[in-house]
Amino acid sequence: MTNAATQRPAFPFAALIGQTPLQQALLLAAIDPGLGGVLVSGPRGTAKSTAARALAELLPEGQLVNLPLGASEDRLIGTLDIETVLRDGSVRFSPGLLAKAHRGVLYVDEVNLLPDALVDALLDAAASGVNTIERDGVSHSHDASFVLIGTMNPEEGELRPQLIDRFGLMVGLQNCFEPQVRQQIVKARLAFDLDPQGFRAGYTEQQETYIQRIRAAREALPQLHFDDAVHAHVSALCIDAAVDGLRADLVMLRAARALAALEQANAVTTEHVERVAESVLAHRRHDRETRAGGDARESEAPRQAADDADAASSASSLDTTPDAAAGDSDWGYLPPQPAGVAQVKGVIPLNAKKR
CATH class of the missing domain: 1.10.8.80 (Magnesium chelatase subunit I, C-Terminal domain)
Structure with missing residues (x-):
C-alpha cells in the first residue's frame, strides 16, 4: 500500500495533457465507485499509471493501493490469521488489499495478465462495495468501496469478454502524433522531474478545485x-x-x-x-x-440438421436398388476387399481344470 504522505510526489491530475476522455472517466468513477471501475487500454508510455496515481491525490484519503501481478487470492480478499490461531487458538480475519483500498484507489497494472479468479473478485467488490469471505473457517464481510483502475496493453493479450464487460467504463489511449501536443507533454514531464514541488505548486489551485468538485458531486x-x-x-x-x-x-x-x-x-x-x-x-x-x-445461423443449424437427417432417411427407405446402395447412400465407405486366408497350425487344447 502507498499513500500520499510516503510516496514520491505524484504528477498533478490538472497537469495531464491531451487526456480529456480519461480524466472524465476517472472523475466519474471517483464520484460513483459503484460504476465498477475504469479499464484503461493503450500502448506503453501513454500515461496510464500516471493518471491513476494523480487521481488518488484528489480523494479525501489520498490512498493508492497497488495490486501486484503475483498476488494470491488470500492477499487480495483476506484470509484466516494463522498467527492468531497458533498463538491463541481463536479464529481471526486478516484483511487483504481490498480492505486497505477502502475509500481509496485500487490500481492494477496489466490487469489482462491477472488470473481470472482475481479479476472476478476485484470486479465483484468494485461493483458491490462489499467484500465477502467464506473460506478457511472464516465468514466475514467488510466495506470495500474503492475506485478500481485497471490498465492493460492490448499487445500483451486481451481480457475475456465476460470480464471486460464487467468494467464500468473503458478508455482507449493512442500514441500521440501531433507535434505540438507531444512537445507540451514532454516539456511538462521534464519540468516535473526537475522540480516536482515547484511544478506542483503551479497547479495547487486547480487541484483544490477538483477536490471540491468531487466532494460536492458525491453529496x-x-x-x-x-x-x-x-x-x-x-x-x-x-x-x-x-x-x-x-x-x-x-x-x-x-x-x-x-x-x-x-x-x-x-x-x-x-x-x-x-x-x-x-x-x-x-x-x-x-x-x-x-x-x-x-443468431440466425445458430437457430437454423438444428433445423437444417434435422431436415438433412429426414432427407437421408427418406432416400434410404425409398431407394433400395443395388446401384443406390453402391452410390450416393454409401458415400465415405469402401467396397468389400478380398483378404487372403492363412492356414493355422493345430492348437493343443487345455484340459478342463485349466480352462
Whole structure:
C-alpha cells in the first residue's frame, strides 16, 4: 500500500495533457465507485499509471493501493490469521488489499495478465462495495468501496469478454502524433522531474478545485433522478450497440448522473448521456448485422440438421436398388476387399481344470 504522505510526489491530475476522455472517466468513477471501475487500454508510455496515481491525490484519503501481478487470492480478499490461531487458538480475519483500498484507489497494472479468479473478485467488490469471505473457517464481510483502475496493453493479450464487460467504463489511449501536443507533454514531464514541488505548486489551485468538485458531486448524487426521455435515449443507444444484457444501460445511467453531479446540473439530461456513452459502450459494442446473422445461423443449424437427417432417411427407405446402395447412400465407405486366408497350425487344447 502507498499513500500520499510516503510516496514520491505524484504528477498533478490538472497537469495531464491531451487526456480529456480519461480524466472524465476517472472523475466519474471517483464520484460513483459503484460504476465498477475504469479499464484503461493503450500502448506503453501513454500515461496510464500516471493518471491513476494523480487521481488518488484528489480523494479525501489520498490512498493508492497497488495490486501486484503475483498476488494470491488470500492477499487480495483476506484470509484466516494463522498467527492468531497458533498463538491463541481463536479464529481471526486478516484483511487483504481490498480492505486497505477502502475509500481509496485500487490500481492494477496489466490487469489482462491477472488470473481470472482475481479479476472476478476485484470486479465483484468494485461493483458491490462489499467484500465477502467464506473460506478457511472464516465468514466475514467488510466495506470495500474503492475506485478500481485497471490498465492493460492490448499487445500483451486481451481480457475475456465476460470480464471486460464487467468494467464500468473503458478508455482507449493512442500514441500521440501531433507535434505540438507531444512537445507540451514532454516539456511538462521534464519540468516535473526537475522540480516536482515547484511544478506542483503551479497547479495547487486547480487541484483544490477538483477536490471540491468531487466532494460536492458525491453529496449531490442522490438528489439527481432520470426522466423518461433519458431512459429512452439510453435504451436506444444500447440497442443500437447490440450490447449483451442490461449492464450497459445501468452503467450509462449512473455515469450520466455522475457527470451531471460533477457539473452541478439540476437534472440528468440526454446530453450527459451522449457524453458518457462512448466510455460505456467502447468495450461492449457489437455489430448488429453480424450478431443478427450469427443468431440466425445458430437457430437454423438444428433445423437444417434435422431436415438433412429426414432427407437421408427418406432416400434410404425409398431407394433400395443395388446401384443406390453402391452410390450416393454409401458415400465415405469402401467396397468389400478380398483378404487372403492363412492356414493355422493345430492348437493343443487345455484340459478342463485349466480352462
